[in-house]
Amino acid sequence: MCGKGVNGFMKRIYMDHAATTPTDNEVVKAMEPYFTQKYGNPNSIHSFGQEARDAVEEARKKVAHLIGANPSEIIFTGGGTESDNFAIKGIAWANQKKGNHIITSKIEHHAVLHSCQFLEKHGFRVTYLPVDKYGLIDPDNVKKAITDQTILVTIMHANNEIGAIEPIKEIGKVVKEAGIYFHTDSVQTVGHIPIDVNDLGVDMLSMSGHKLYGPNGVGVLYLRKGTRIDSLIGGGSQEKNRRAGTENVAGIVGMGKAAELAEKRLVQGEEDKLIKLRDRLIKEITEKVDHVLLNGHPKKRLPGNVNLCFEFIEGESMLLNLDMEGVAASSGSACTSGSLEPSHVLLAIGLPPEIAHGSLRLTLGKDNTEEEVECVIDILPKIIEKLRALSPFKGSWEGLKK
């Protein structure tokens, strides 16, 4: 029955929510009028403009509420990547007189890493902190890395690949003591675990619409009042001169609705539901298959994140096989990466490339069911067995030339 729907149509199972989530129906409904009826420019004086303005401000309130911020501290952007670029480059440019040193980690999203690398080409110095085998950053290491030139610390809230939740609150204390700006890429956590910007002690926090059942092409940068930052995109005076360009009204409305719904789900215990499914997947797959290891921390991990390495096989061939059964997943294997390099996150937690090759990420979302989890537990071991029969390595890496 598994994987098969009625009338022979395959029932597909989506377990790639860390890549993107489906836009919630309610979100789509909320957005619709802003394409064809309430299409005014929020910067216009007339009633068309004003109803759009009201909608944008309403959305701002909802997003602020979700993370314990003040609405005036919410800046709408074009997505999580833009928010990261904005925070990092904006702080660097605006504070270069104070210093030229930035601290980040080796496991950040490329939006952060590439922004830092860009700044290195322009005279800034960047420290890329290591992580332990679980992918966790030691706040003490942050403390040690701070110099009198440090102007920014940027550490992700949770890792998109291995799901490790970083000790942001503890790092926040260290950073605050030093009087430095603190940014966190919260794209994977907002709406999925409770967040309060004051509790975390961050000055900036990036979020993305499409990772929390909102639309693509819209994101947010939370910007604590008083933060000195240059804007990334120049032009009109939108978003209080922080982010030029006519507002993506429908997208912003969608983001607001998504934030409101996420808050509701958190109250209703969505986190616990996902943790249950996640832990079942981890437990039963590791029981059924040998030579498998869990990446990331067993407890300090995103509610929906499962990341396993199966030795002796390669990730893309796993994904293709799962896809043939209707299951959508992802991998950190070199063969799936586009750059043909294994995931920098898996290397940073100390995995040798050949083991990183066999990584599989399943990320659960609000609509995944117990039956779907059972289905994956049923088919995955068969796929592993089939692929291992093709592998030149059998139960050991013997013969692997380094």
Added chain:
Amino acid sequence: MSMYSDKVMEHFKNPHNVGEIKDADGIGEVGNPICGDIMKIYIKVKDDKIVDCKFKTFGCGAAIATSSMVTEMVKGKTIEEALEISNKTVAEALGGLPPIKMHCSNLAADGLSKAIEDYKKKIQDSKLKTEIKNQCKKM
């Protein structure tokens, strides 16, 4: 995933000639320097013809499909003919590969030429051995 042609998916789903040949006449092992994948290919030769060929591959979908294809293509070919098989001909036989996956077909083609090299070396060695034996006898 429609990034691969039907032919690639066919070979990926049901790869031909998977396995090892215990008394192989030539074995080729290659690692892909680009992504780190590994392929092992075995050939059995009789009267200068490749009569059997098997493979084991640790790699992506394209690597598995090209491995399967190359083992199909060489069967029945003479050593000379087999050496003409290149990564291009394998990729073409599979209805093409996505650009980023072209290097995967090297794995199969290089593996094959290594196996043939191995076979030739073995023949050389055994010829040498008999020559030495004959020399010794004469002395």
